[in-house]
Amino acid sequence: MTTSEPIRFTAELSLLDGPMFTHAIRIPPDIGELFRTAKGAIRVLCSIGRKDEFPCALNPRGDEYIIIVSKALIRQHKLAGLQNFEVSIRTDPDNGLLLPEEFQEVLDQDEWGKRLFEALLPGHKRGYIYYVRSAKSVDTRIKRAFEIVEKLKTTKR
Incomplete structure (x- = not known):
């Protein structure tokens, strides 16, 4: 399914277990399922707090979906210490391949x-x-x- 209109929800920053990535935005399962088309990561456009969209991957992880968040993104959006924040995601029509x-x-x-x-x-x-x-x-x-x-x-x- 392609979801061209942004779907908005409230999320929080979660710690991840693992050596490479430390933080993620957990996506409600019912919202993640709207984007499911095949195995593996799904390319989406994400916006935090109604700021500019950025391309990212909606990653399946067990029975949930996550968006991995870099330290730079945490700083840019001032997410450290926030309990809840607004997120919107929509299908990336360019599959993350839009050239600058x-x-x-x-x-x-x-x-x-x-x-x-x-x-x-x-x-x-x-x-x-x-x-x-x-x-x-x-x-x-x-x-x-x-x-x-x-x-x-x-x-x-």
Whole structure:
């Protein structure tokens, strides 16, 4: 099922057991099931407190669903110590693959780089997209986009 309209609910930050990730937003099971289409993580757009949406994954974990939350996101949204906060999620129509404008421009100017990028698996593409998107300045996003294209050209396959 695709849920194009945001579904809003109240959530809290939960500690996770495990070596890599420490915090998550637990999604009510009935809401998580609305997004279930297949096994594995589901790409969604999330908003906390009606702020800008960001792409993330709705991860099945046992009989529940979670969104893993980074320390940077906790700081950005001031979630530390909050008991409850408003969250909205909706299906990501781009499956987490919407290119930042700067990255798209670099790829449009380099046909070989664009072909190499398009040949990547979706998870690898998302990693590069996140790397570019996470830069604060336009100059850094452009620099990172060029770095990625050069890396793709020089990596042995």
